[in-house]
Amino acid sequence: MATTKIPSSTGVSPDAAQDMAGDGMKTVMMPVGVPGYTLRQEPRTMPATQPPVLPINADLKFIGKSPERWDGPAKVSGRARYTADIQLPGMLYAKFVDATVPHAKVISVDTSEAEKVAGVKGVFVIENLLGSAKLLNPSLEVSKYPIVRYAGQPIAAVAATNPQIAEDAAKLVKVKYDVMPFVVDMDQARRADAPMVFPGPANQAGTAGGGGGAADVPQTGNIHGPSVHTRGDIEQGFKDADVVVEEHYTTQVQVHNALESHGVVADWKPDLLTVWASTQGTASVREGLAGFFNLPKSQVRVITEFMGGGFGAKFGPGNPGVVAAALSKQTNAPVRLMLDRKEEQLSVGNRPSSDQTLRIGAKKDGTLTAIHLVSYGTAGCGTGAGCAGPATNMYKYASLRTEESDIFTNAGPATAFRAPGHPQGAFALEQTIDELANRLGMDPLDLRDKIDENSARRVEREIVRNSAIWKSRHATPNVDHGHIKRGVGVGQAVWYRNISMDSAAEVRVHQDGSVEVLSAVQDIGGGLKTVMAQILSEQFGVPPQQVSVKIGDTNYPVGPNSGGSVTTASLTPAVRDAAWNAAQNFLASIAPALGAQPDDLVLANGEVSSKSGKFQPISFRSAAAKMNTSEVSAQARRIPDYDRKAYETYGGVDVAEVEVDMEIGLIRVKRILAVHDCGRPMNPKQTMNQINGGVIQGMSYALYENRLIDSDYGLMVNANLDRYQIAGSREIPQIEVQLIQSYIGQSSTDASGIGEPGGIIGTPAAIANAFYNATGVRIRSLPMTPAVVLAALANTSQQKETA
């Protein structure tokens, strides 16, 4: 592989623009590729107003470094105020009344007893439910109240002067049900005689975070689909194949369980509705509330100062948001509504299950001739269980056919969940590719080199190939003797360069030398505030802790909703452009006092200097004192990527080492090597933190997590954090993250997101392939609990995969 080291200073200055065509565009050279492997300079054409190209991280002072978290001290000292910490004068506490049955028509909701309780200020009965799929023809169901389609569905809410009164009063709300037959098991729901979750076709729109399913598809009984996509001639593809592998995989429902539950504080005033929300999108909450209550957006303000975790389920106001706002309007008081753990598990989303039959044809040399995926999955009373993303986008193939169907069940509606569809799709795809490699007698990395055209993953596989963990892998499975068997496996991730154009920022410079950046964007925990501060530090030379970062408030310029791993990729160029423009305005503002022309001034390394040497460099702070107004500022909005087409997808390669206790059936993950790219890493430590989290969540999904609903009664039995199993401290393996810099020349920061590609997609498949490497047995069902492992090991009819 060619290794091109180039002087990183080239392309730094705007003078490097090679072509000013006079159309307001410029073409400049940008670093592209992976330092140490493929780094080179490539031309990119962009608006002439774009700031100078940033060099690679090695040549920067703040960007690409890992200063401490900007808001770390506030978080660890408890000063940080999360939504549940908001206390307003006269605030009321609200509690939902949740359905206790999985399928029913609500005949009546009697709130009279609850209203009599001292301290109760208002009761609101839901007539317009959010989240679930909606009937295309609503007249098929005539009901004053929403039909109950899952146990735990919110029906009403009580607002009272303290939480205890609200909880007690909520128990006094009498709901009369006309109970209907229900089905919670996906396989039962597929049968022709199964109870119907919806009496006719129904669709669920996604949220700002994605999710939702195909709309224009057939619906038969509870089967919504298939949504069919084809490329090439699939029949010919299988005819051309030398080897065909066909396998069946199933995965469970996973619940988000963010540390901070869903919730809002809503304060309805005549001219302004203010809502503090635990949300991944202040913009989405404003838009949802304005739409629901028919308010102008300018009269809705949403604040998310700190956020305690979101994995895709926190977009828009949701039922908690609209109910709290309605109660606030009704009671003329601020209302707080935070969900409890049980409600978190039941009513605010999940990752759908999957049942996949995957058939792949290949030539002897590994070339893929055909991929055929037939998938079913249940998103409860929602849609969005498709999982064809990896099969469609990871590898090169001659032909493809995917048929994805949702199965409606009487369970809570799914929502977007960290890389929707991809962990389940990759679990099937990456095991099948592993199996194909065995059939072909190829090394699994070599096969992927043959069929994977992504240049960053090629580098990542090279890193894997040279790693100690991969070198320790047995070339053939089931080598170890004794009751502990060790194995190593690999799983790849594919994700997409999603950009939100609703990304803007304002940067202000004050005469006292302080700088601040403002955007409505929220930091859901990835560390965006720190990165924004780093960008200003790079521009103005002040340390990040001295930069003021004000975000999470729709009073500021619009910010992206944090779904699809868009935030860093979308917002940071706007921040940098605003900082650059503010710096230019700043130089213009101080030029008269310095007796210089603005274009003679340079702001670099925290100093203002004169190109012509008119004066000795002065510090940024001293220069600021010479401003001719008390403040200068600039706003910038995200502009489109410079050269989008070449970089639609990216991903990563995860490697797992497991030990399998063959007698107890326990899989222990010993080590994970996660090799990932996300364009320019803006803050490597924070990026690696996110990958650590993704690896852990992926491992937890692979081995432990499982929403369990009793099929006879339709009630979840483990709606708590005691019996809903999540990896704990003892389960966490040694995780090594190898983060490559993968410059793609797309924006003024060249950053990409990492929340979704990092860990959760590739890790489950890597663990499954490691299990095979250890034991010679495949597990095609998640989670891989001792019950599942012992059953798989007992199944002596396992096929031999090697040719």
Add this chain to the structure above:
Amino acid sequence: MNQFVLVDCTTVDGALSQLKDGSVVKAAGVDLLDRMKNGTTTPSRLVNIRNISALRGIHPSPEGVTIGALTTLTEISEHPLLQSHYTILTDACGTVATPHIRNMATLGGNLLQELQCWYFRSEEYECLRKGKEICFAFSGLNQYHAIMDYGTCPSVAPSTSAVALLGLNASVELTSAKRGKRMVAIKDLYVHPDANPTKFTVLEPDELLTAVMIPQPAKGTRSAYQKYGEKQSNDWAIADAGVVLEMDGNVCRKAAIVMGSASPVVRHAPEAEAMLAGKPITEEIARAAGKAAMQGAPLQTAMQGAQPLSMNAYKVQMFPIAIYRTILLAAGQMGRDPSAAS
């Protein structure tokens, strides 16, 4: 959680005098608060005994050791004398839940915690153990339920410390204002659901569990406990084994082998114990003992041997392994199992 009155007591007599009008005793509240939050327990009055300092402490004597009921699981698991002479107990207490919970949880509370069956713990399911007709687990989700001796209810014995204390032949001291103190052996503390589905222990409403007495182990005694779950941190046992071996050189004079998560009431495995008595401990005999435990005669019901439910046959595979590895651990022939909870 419902509203309730909290009565704070600092002496045993004070607490006993408050045990009236349906009062519920609260020690650390680890189990109780869980049940109050999920709505399955709705007491109007709580008697807080956590601040009775007289009930906290580990007191060795020539006869054995007495442990106050409010001694925390951390205090027990970190106690040097208990670690050397009653390893099974420190092993057991040291694997409960999480370090945070062990710092709060008391020995008495661990012994008296209620069933962990998820149907019992859901307010929506009105089950046999709540005085209703149905057990939901037989036809429902029973992957963690009992495989032996379960009769009408296959919930499993929840207390980890009880496994150790049964193996050590311990007794609990129950104290009431009217009747004074009485000693009850651990083997007699728990009520099998077939005998009375709604009474979990012999403790009467006016009684406090005030202490646990463990007799001095015989010379040459070695012991161990291991617990296996889906996770190693903060999980309930799928299979567990408590082993006490009275050794004479390499020969086992007498063995106690106890299982917790096999049956509704913590139980010995007499067939396995008999297999070890009088023999040198080897891997072969330890494995045979583990298998024999699954053939066990019923102690509480008419159920012969392990009879798995629809989803828990894997537990029948796991128990013999848990037992054999723990026998070898107790005998010093195998290290602590990395697959077990720690």
